[in-house]
Amino acid sequence: xxxxxxxxxxxxxxxxxxxxxxxxxxxxxxxxxxxxxxxxxxxxxxxxxxxxxxxxxxxxxxxxxxxxxxxxxxxxxxxxxxxxxxxxxxxxxxxxxxxxxxxxxxxxxxxxxxxxxxxxxxxxxxxxxxxxxxxxxxxxxxxxxxxxxxxxxxxxxxxxxxxxxxxxxxxxxxxxxxxxxxxxxxxxxxxxxxxxxxxxxxxxxxxxxxxxxxxxxxxxxxxxxxxxxxxxxxxxxxxxxxxxxxxxxxxxxxxxxxxxxxxxxxxxxxxxxxxxxxxxxxxxxxxxxxxxxxxxxxxxxxxxxxxxxxxxxxxxxxxxxxxxxxxxxxxxxxxxxxxxxxxxxxxxxxxxxxxxxxxxxxxxxxxxxxxxxxxxxxxxxxxxxxxxxxxxxxxxxxxxxxxxxxxxxxxxxxxxxxxxxxxxxxxxxxxxxxxxxxxxxxxxxxxxxxxxxxxxxxxxxxxxxxxxxxxxxxxxxxxxxxxxxxxxxxxxxxxxxxxxxxxxxxxxxxxxxxxxxxxxxxxxxxxxxxxxxxxxxxxxxxxxxxxxxxxxxxxxxxxxxxxxxxxxxxxxxxxxxxxxxxxxxxxxxxxxxxxxxxxxxxxxxxxxxxxxxxxxxxxxxxxxxxxxxxxxxxxxxxxxxxxxxxxxxxxxxxxxxxxxxxxxxxxxxxxxxxxxxxxxxxxxxxxxxxxxxxxxxxxxxxxxxxxxx
Numbered sequence: 103x104x105x106x107x108x109x110x111x112x113x114x115x116x117x118x119x120x121x122x123x124x125x126x127x128x129x130x131x132x133x134x135x136x137x138x139x140x141x142x143x144x145x146x147x148x149x150x151x152x153x154x155x156x157x158x159x160x161x162x163x164x165x166x167x168x169x170x171x172x173x174x175x176x177x178x179x180x181x182x183x184x185x186x187x188x189x190x191x192x193x194x195x196x197x198x199x200x201x202x203x204x205x206x207x208x209x210x211x212x213x214x215x216x217x218x219x220x221x222x223x224x225x226x227x228x229x230x231x232x233x234x235x236x237x238x239x240x241x242x243x244x245x246x247x248x249x250x251x252x253x254x255x256x257x258x259x260x261x262x263x264x265x266x267x268x269x270x271x272x273x274x275x276x277x278x279x280x281x282x283x284x285x286x287x288x289x290x291x292x293x294x295x296x297x298x299x300x301x302x303x304x305x306x307x308x309x310x311x312x313x314x315x316x317x318x319x320x321x322x323x324x325x326x327x328x329x330x331x332x333x334x335x336x337x338x339x340x341x342x343x344x345x346x347x348x349x350x351x352x353x354x355x356x357x358x359x360x361x362x363x364x365x366x367x368x369x370x371x372x373x374x375x376x377x378x379x380x381x382x383x384x385x386x387x388x389x390x391x392x393x394x395x396x397x398x399x400x401x402x403x404x405x406x407x408x409x410x411x412x413x414x415x416x417x418x419x420x421x422x423x424x425x426x427x428x429x430x431x432x433x434x435x436x437x438x439x440x441x442x443x444x445x446x447x448x449x450x451x452x453x454x455x456x457x458x459x460x461x462x463x464x465x466x467x468x469x470x471x472x473x474x475x476x477x478x479x480x481x482x483x484x485x486x487x488x489x490x491x492x493x494x495x496x497x498x499x500x501x502x503x504x505x506x507x508x509x510x511x512x513x514x515x516x517x518x519x520x521x522x523x524x525x526x527x528x529x530x531x532x533x534x535x536x537x538x539x540x541x542x543x544x545x546x547x548x549x550x551x552x553x554x555x556x557x558x559x560x561x562x563x564x565x566x567x568x569x570x571x572x573x574x575x576x577x578x579x580x581x582x583x584x585x586x587x588x589x590x591x592x593x594x595x596x597x598x599x600x601x602x603x604x605x606x607x608x609x610x611x612x613x614x615x616x617x618x619x620x621x622x623x624x625x626x627x628x629x630x631x632x633x634x635x636x637x638x639x640x641x642x643x644x645x646x647x648x649x650x651x652x653x654x655x656x657x658x659x660x661x662x663x664x665x666x667x668x669x670x671x672x673x674x675x676x677x678x679x680x681x682x683x684x685x686x687x688x689x690x691x692x693x694x695x696x697x698x699x700x701x702x703x704x705x706x707x708x709x710x711x712x713x714x715x716x717x718x719x720x721x722x723x724x725x726x727x728x729x730x731x732x733x734x735x736x737x738x739x740x741x742x743x744x745x746x747x748x749x750x751x752x753x754x755x756x757x758x759x760x761x762x763x764x765x766x767x768x769x770x771x772x773x774x775x776x777x778x779x780x781x782x783x784x785x786x787x788x789x790x791x792x793x794x795x796x797x798x799x800x801x802x803x804x805x806x807x808x809x810x811x
Contacts, residue, residue, distance in 0.1 A: 133157035133198045139515060141537050142558050143524075143569050144201045147516040151213045154202050158221060161195030162228045168192070169232050172241070179241035181252055185262055188238075189563060189612050199225075204555045206299075208573050209519045209547045215300055222296040223289035230285045233272035242266050257782040261612050264781070267415065273403060280402050287399045291392065298388050299734035301376070303549055305383050306347060309371040313343040313364065321360035323481055328580030347372040348575065349550025349730060350723050351677070354588065357465040358480065362455070369462035376727025377703075385727045386702040392733055393688050394696040401693050409689040412739035416621045417746070417785050421690060424742045428679060428686075431745075432714060434808040435679060438672030439720060445471045459719045468670050476666040480588065483663060488649040489542065489576065489585035492592050496645030497599050500635045504769030505603065506530030509538060519545075521578075522571075527606055535606050536560070539571035542595075543578040543585075550575055551730070552594050554601035554629075559616040560608035568617065570605045572598040584649045589663065593633050600632030601625075607777040615781040622740040624785040626747035627754070628777060634755045634805075637664050638764055668807040673720055675745075675806055680715045680722030682741045685732045687712070689739035702726050745802070750789060752805040753797035 132148045134157070139145055168191040175183055206218055232238065245252065246266040249259060273284045312334070313319060319327050330343040337344060345364075347353055351373050359365045378384030393408075400411040409421040418424050446467045447459050453470070455463070472478050498509045509525040517524060517539070525538040536558075544550075558569040574594055579585045604625075605617035618625050635641050639660075646655035655663075687709035706726050710716040724731065731737035754776075758768045775792035790796065803809035 131156055133161075133194060133201075136193075136197065141567050141569050143515055143537055144518075144557055145516055146518045149201065149518075151211070151217070154198060154214075154217050155220075157194060157198035158202075158217075158224075161192065161198055162224070165192035165195050166228070166231060169235060169238060173235050173237035175241075179244050181245060181254060181258060181262065184238075184241045184245060185258075185265060186563070188265070189261075189614060200555070200557050204557065204571060204573075205518060207549050207553070207555075208541055208571075209545075210303065210549075211547060218296050218300070219293070222292035226288040226292040227285065230272070230281075230288055233269050233274060234281050234285070236274070239269045239274040242269055257611055257615060260782055260784075261615060264614070271403065271411070271415075276402060284399060284402055287395050287402075291395050291399070294388050294392050294395070295734045298385055298392075299549070299730070301383050301385050301388075302349075302728055302730055302734065305375045305728065306550065307546060308382055309347050309375045311345040311347075311364070311368050311371050312339060313345060314341075316343065318361050318364050319343060319359070321358045322355065323358070323484070323586075325579050325583050325586060326355070326358075326577065328583065329577055332580055346544070347375070349728070351721050351725060352461075352465060352723070354590065356462060357469045359466065362463070365462040365466060366460070369460075373461070373721060373725060376725075385733075389688075389702055389726050389733060390696070390698060390700060393691060394693070396689065396738065397691055397693045397696050407690050407692050409686060409739040412689065416623045416740065416743070418623050418742070421686065421739075424686065424746070427746065428682060428742060429713070431675070431808065432679060434803070435672060435675045436714065438808060439676045439717065440672075442468070442471075442670060442672045443717075443719065445475075449474070461719055461721050464673060464719055465670075468673065472666050472669050475669065476662045478662050478666045482659070484586040484588065485648050485650065486646045486655040486659075487587050487589065487592055488647075489587050489591075491647055491649070492587065492595060492645050493540070494645075495647070496592070496636065496641060497595050499644050500596070500632070500638070500641045500764070501599065501603060503641075503764050504635070504766070505607070505773055506766060506769070507535065507603075507606075519547075521545075534567070536568040536570065538602060538606070539569070541571060542574045542576050544575035545578075548573070548575065549730070552598050554598055554605065554618070556605055556617060559605065559613050559619075560610065561613040561616055562609075562611045564613060566613070568605045568608060570602045572602050574598065586649065589667075593636050596632045596636040597629045600629030603632075603773075604628040604777050604780075607773050608780050609778040610780045610782045612782075617780050619781040621785050622737065623743035623746040624750070624789075626744050627750040627789075630744070630748050630751035631754050631772075633751070635764070637667060640764055671807040675808070676715065676717070676720045677723040678745065679713075680710055680720070681724045681729065682745070683713045683715060684709050684722055684724075684726060685729070685737070685739060685741040688726070688732070748805070749799055749802045750797050752801035753799075754789075754793065756798075756801040757793055 131153050132145055133153060136142045137145050169188070172184060172187045172191070177183060202217070205214055242265055245262055249262055254262065273281050276284065313330070316327065319330065327343065330345055333346070334340070334342040334344040345355055345368055347368070353368050353372050356365050356369060359368070376383060376385040378386070396408040400408050403411065405411040413420055413424065443459060446464060449467045449470045450459060450463060453467070469480065501507050506529065508528045510528065511523060511525050515524045515537075519541065521541065521543050523540045525540070527535045527538050529535050552574040555571045555573070556568060557571065558566050560566060560568045574591070576585065576587055576591050601618060608617040610616050642660060643654060646660065647653065648655070684706050687705070707716065710722065731741050732739070737743065754772070758772070761768050772792060776788055779788050800809060
């Protein structure tokens with residue numbers, strides 16, 4: 103039933119469009135049947151915005167009819183007539199939502215946002231109509247109680263157990279009155295999360311910084327200045343320059359801008375968004391209502407707080423386990439960040455700045471320290487990281503060396519935006535694994551961040567192969583210029599490819615268990631694992647080539663790039679932990695602790711003080727008013743998952759180095775035990791099969807430069 107959770111994860115909302123307002127399903131709606139393109143890839147040449155709502159209406163209607171047939175089946179429940187039948191339900195709904203919810207994130211518009219607004223509560227109600235169906239639950243429960251006698255293989259048993267758990271966590275055992283309350287809460291939550299997502303996108307434009315004089319952009323490269331000028335012209339600001347904020351508190355341009363006041367303006371535009379300044383967008387009422395509703399919902403289900411509920415199915419299992427792990431890291435992080443702060447403050451003094459170190463100073467002077475300490479200048483490094491070369495000779499090369507796969511670009515398949523590229527993905531024996539879509543450049547119609555989606559998930563039950571998309575937000579180059587990217591962008595390309603191969607290598611029967619359908623604190627493991635191949639000497643040497651001269655990056659510069667990677671890890675970890683603790687504190691609140699009297703900014707600051715993460719020069723990576731992961735995404739009480747997964751990733755990478763490093767034998771072993779298995783077994787059981795034991799946290803400490811040895 104992952105099709106339902108996919109919808110609820112990305113829920114957006116819309117102004118009601120009835121079937122009478124749009125074309126009906128019988129009028130050649132492309133979602134009515136499976137696409138005839140290779141691997142059922144979406145046919146974006148014929149998909150129009152008016153097609154979505156009729157397809158959703160009909161898709162929900164058909165699935166509820168299918169569910170009703172399953173629930174009322176007079177035959178005794180069997181795995182086939184209940185669990186598999188549920189897996190096979192909702193084909194039309196799955197088709198439309200996988201395309202639609204990619205568009206809401208990657209290429210939205212006013213009409214799509216309108217459709218989102220109406221769909222949010224309706225899809226929540228649709229999910230409740232299934233998971234709160236008493237007859238259906240009774241069939242699932244009967245199978246679960248008799249599971250030891252059903253002679254199920256491991257994957258089928260896992261699906262049954264997951265399904266039973268999902269029904270209970272949805273409220274299947276509650277009274278009618280309690281279920282009615284759950285329904286109302288779910289509909290409101292879905293509307294609010296979508297409203298939050300809409301406001302985040304609007305804030306990106308609202309909070310952009312307009313600069314009148316090019317002299318104020320000193321420090322930026324020529325291509326970045328040209329891109330800022332082009333953006334201003336596109337928005338009717340001729341003769342000016344527009345600097346955009348990103349999804350996180352810090353903005354990459356802060357590391358290059360010489361003008362301190364412009365840096366301050368850019369940082370404040372990012373950090374103070376969502377606070378209603380000067381009549382602007384204010385998301386704080388949404389934050390408080392979401393926290394309250396989540397607490398109310400889980401109290402009905404018998405939990406003390408939302409964090410307890412959210413962590414139960416994760417590998418961490420409980421809030422205390424998460425807090426113990428995070429708090430164990432904090433002392434070393436504070437020490438490292440303090441050492442970095444001393445170096446950065448000293449650099450400010452040498453630059454003639456006697457003021458206190460401010461958040462808009464940190465990255466600028468960190469780059470100066472990095473340059474002085476490692477003789478690294480971003481303008482010297484970026485010419486060696488041209489996007490296409492990094493992708494084809496870096497990311498694709500590493501995937502070939504590890505797994506034997508190859509990527510061949512094709513130009514005959516329609517895409518949803520002209521910058522999107524499509525690749526066939528072939529296994530070593532020539533068989534095709536699926537399709538890979540690459541959507542890398544930022545635009546006004548795309549939310550911030552980077553992510554992976556699936557248009558089609560792999561399934562032997564449905565005889566489907568995966569169609570995967572990676573989405574990033576790289577600043578586009580000026581027209582006719584090469585796309586030179588930062589090393590941070592390079593790492594993100596490798597990271598998202600880790601998600602992609604998790605989907606592409608999936609080799610399971612049931613779609614609900616395919617690819618990335620794993621616990622939230624395990625899903626970031628395969629992606630983080632791939633990051634470190636970006637600095638593997640053999641891989642780096644293959645893609646780090648000067649875009650003009652064709653010369654490989656000098657070894658001594660390469661050595662400095664790798665060595666400099668560890669600098670500022672104290673800051674990176676500190677700001678991440680700050681956001682993580684804010685997330686945990688919001689979701690540890692019980693119903694008796696949540697009220698409209700809470701001042702969002704003050705609660706956030708108190709959370710940072712509580713965990714000794716209140717250094718004013720290092721604000722949290724996300725502040726509550728724009729914390730997309732927890733208030734519009736699926737990471738509420740789960741933002742810790744990145745560092746939890748990094749423990750596995752760093753341990754797995756170290757294990758591979760012990761076994762010979764970048765070899766097919768290592769790649770095949772990892773693919774067999776992790777990437778191909780999806781959610782077909784317990785996540786940590788899969789890891790232990792791969793590793794031969796539990797992970798060693800020491801490798802994480804070394805990766806982040808926090809180890810004392």
